[in-house]
Every structure is written in C-alpha cells, then in structure tokens.
Amino acid sequence: MKKLPRARSGHPNILVEEVLRGDPRAVARVISQVEDDTQAAIPLLKELFSRTGRSLVIGITGPPGAGKSTLVDRLAGLYRKEDQRVGIIAVDPTSPFTGGAILGDRIRMQVHATDPGVFIRSMATRGHLGGLAKATQDVVSVLDAAGYQVVLVETVGVGQDEVDIVRTADVSVVVLMPDGGDDVQAMKAGLMEIGDLFVLNKSDKEGAERFERILLAILGGASRKDGWSPRLVKTVATQGEGVEEVKARIEEYRRHLRESPAARQHGEELARGRLLQLLRDRLLGRVLERVLDEATLERYSRSLAGRESDPYTITEQIMKKAGLK
Numbered sequence: 001m002k003k004l005p006r007a008r009s010g011h012p013n014i015l016v017e018e019v020l021r022g023d024p025r026a027v028a029r030v031i032s033q034v035e036d037d038t039q040a041a042i043p044l045l046k047e048l049f050s051r052t053g054r055s056l057v058i059g060i061t062g063p064p065g066a067g068k069s070t071l072v073d074r075l076a077g078l079y080r081k082e083d084q085r086v087g088i089i090a091v092d093p094t095s096p097f098t099g100g101a102i103l104g105d106r107i108r109m110q111v112h113a114t115d116p117g118v119f120i121r122s123m124a125t126r127g128h129l130g131g132l133a134k135a136t137q138d139v140v141s142v143l144d145a146a147g148y149q150v151v152l153v154e155t156v157g158v159g160q161d162e163v164d165i166v167r168t169a170d171v172s173v174v175v176l177m178p179d180g181g182d183d184v185q186a187m188k189a190g191l192m193e194i195g196d197l198f199v200l201n202k203s204d205k206e207g208a209e210r211f212e213r214i215l216l217a218i219l220g221g222a223s224r225k226d227g228w229s230p231r232l233v234k235t236v237a238t239q240g241e242g243v244e245e246v247k248a249r250i251e252e253y254r255r256h257l258r259e260s261p262a263a264r265q266h267g268e269e270l271a272r273g274r275l276l277q278l279l280r281d282r283l284l285g286r287v288l289e290r291v292l293d294e295a296t297l298e299r300y301s302r303s304l305a306g307r308e309s310d311p312y313t314i315t316e317q318i319m320k321k322a323g324l325k
C-alpha cells in the first residue's frame with residue numbers, strides 16, 4: 001500500500017480529509033480518539049457527521065458461540081466479492097487480554113486482515129464514559145464517513161448496552177443455534193423484539209429442525225407496525241451455507257425500509273435518542289465537574305443511605321448549585 005503522509009495531531013482538518021479519503025491509518029487514529037473519549041474527537045466527529053448516513057449498518061447479535069463471528073466473516077467475504085468496502089466492529093465483553101474468543105476471531109479474520117478493503121476493530125465493553133452504545137455509534141460514523149459501504153457490528157446479545165447498539169443499526173440480525181431451551185429464553189429476554197432477521201445457524205446440528213419449528217411458531221405470531229415480518233434463515237456458517245440468503249434478506253429489509261414511511265420515523269427516533277443521550281452525558285458531565293466532586297457525592301450518598309436526607313432534596317440542592325434552578 002502506498003504510504004500517505006502522517007497527520008499531525010494539531011491539524012484535525014488534515015486528519016478529517018484523510019478519513020474522508022478512506023485512509024485506514026487515519027480511520028484507526030480517529031477511532032482511538034473516540035474510544036479514549038478525548039475532547040479531541042469532538043471536532044473531528046462534527047466535521048465527519050455530514051458525510052455519514054451512506055453505509056449499510058448491520059447489527060449482528062445473539063448468544064455466545066452461536067456463530068456470529070463466522071457469519072460476519074462470511075458476509076464480509078460476499079460483500080468483498082461485490083467490491084464493497086467493509087468495516088467490522090466486534091464488541092466483545094471479554095477482556096482483550098484474556099478473551100479466547102477474540103483470539104479465535106483474530107485467526108478467522110486473518111483472511112481479511114491483508115485486504116485493504118476491510119477494516120476490523122474490536123471494542124472493549126468497559127471504560128466508555130458516555131456509554132458503549134454511543135462509542136460504537138461514533139465508530140460506525142467514522143467508518144461510514146470513510147466510505148465503508150457496509151459496516152458489520154457484532155455484539156453478544158446479553159445486556160442493555162448490546163441491545164442499544166443493535167437498535168441503532170439499519171438492520172438487526174439475531175443469530176441463534178439449536179441448543180435446548182436457552183435460546184428461546186434469550187428471545188423472550190428481548191432478542192425477539194430487536195431482530196429484523198433471524199438466523200438459525202448450526203443447522204447441521206442435532207435438534208435443528210425441532211428448534212426451527214419452535215422459532216417459526218414464535219415468529220409466526222409476530223406482527224410489526226412497520227409491516228415487516230421478520231424472516232428465519234437456516235445456515236451452516238462454517239460452510240457458507242445459507243449465507244447468500246441472509247445477505248439477500250438483509251437487502252430485502254433495506255428496500256422495505258426505504259419504501260416505508262415508518263423508516264423515516266425510525267430514523268428520526270434514533271436521531272432524537274442520540275441527541276438526548278448526548279445532552280444527558282454532557283449535562284451530567286458538567287454538573288459533576290462543577291458542583292459535585294467525588295467527596296461531595298460520597299457525603300450525599302452516605303446521608304441518603306443513612307436516611308438522613310432524601311434524594312429529591314439532594315437533587316434540588318445540586319441543581320441549585322449548578323445554577324439550574
């Protein structure tokens with residue numbers, strides 16, 4: 001690859017230009033700043049925002065071991081065949097130092113590692129001041145602005161953070177595997193509502209047909225107000241079986257989104273959520289910084305725990321001190 005001149009940290013505009021040209025090193029630098037939650041990332045994100053909204057963002061979630069990474073890998077391969085640039089964000093709850101899963105993913109991803117049309121990034125789930133969903137959304141924006149036409153976001157569907165991440169994708173894919181009743185439990189625990197598409201992976205395994213019947217029964221009863229009926233696709237991701245169909249269904253859903261008035265509303269709801277979240281973070285950040293240092297917070301907490309005061313009075317006091325009342 002041709003060497004591009006390095007941007008100096010004091011020149012955000014050069015960095016922005018490099019991101020917009022799709023330079024992977026500039027993309028990596030901006031993403032690191034976003035991850036560190038440095039103030040420095042904000043002017044960059046401001047500049048990049050108007051150039052976003054073009055990628056197809058695909059959220060992939062499901063229980064650990066269901067085959068999400070294998071599917072992501074295969075989908076990336078299909079999009080690369082069409083010469084689309086692909087960004088992959090793996091949000092992994094395990095620490096990068098102990099996570100065996102990440103190591104496995106890395107080895108699998110080596111196929112794409114030498115491909116300049118693929119950008120892979122894994123994000124740790126801890127330590128994001130404004131929340132993981134916000135950090136992920138910012139990383140998606142950077143990839144979007146850098147011209148990655150497809151961005152695949154893999155998360156383990158367990159916590160609220162992960163659900164929030166998948167909600168901000170254009171298309172949410174829930175990956176399940178035939179494994180007793182656990183997955184049905186997982187669906188009841190909220191995966192059911194977020195899937196635009198369900199993938200029954202490992203359909204080469206025992207019990208796949210039985211599990212398929214259960215899933216179809218659950219999905220059969222589902223009706224959505226946007227007129228979409230979530231599909232179920234059976235796959236064997238390790239063999240690439242059914243992955244073309246997953247891709248076709250993703251694109252079918254995207255067409256549906258474009259044609260449906262509910263889509264615009266959905267877009268506005270997401271934008272509203274993002275704005276309010278940002279405002280919440282910034283306001284709280286300001287209050288903490290100005291009038292509520294750690295010692296004061298501790299003192300308040302102690303008096304609350306001891307029932308010497310009540311949370312309403314304390315909140316009012318804090319707001320008054322912050323000049324908000």
Ligand SMILES: Nc1nc2c(ncn2[C@@H]2O[C@H](COP(=O)(O)OP(=O)(O)O)[C@@H](O)[C@H]2O)c(=O)[nH]1
Pocket residue numbers: 062063064065066067068069070071101104201202203204205235236237238239
């Ligand atoms: N038998 C079978 N194994 C699979 C299939 N897809 C993935 N696997 C295996 O299941 C394990 C977990 O896959 P992985 O993609 O890491 O799952 P993730 O945790 O959801 O990302 C790996 O050992 C894969 O090789 C499949 O369709 N059939």
Ligand SMILES: [Mg+2]
Pocket residue numbers: 068069070101105154
């Ligand atoms: Mg994985």
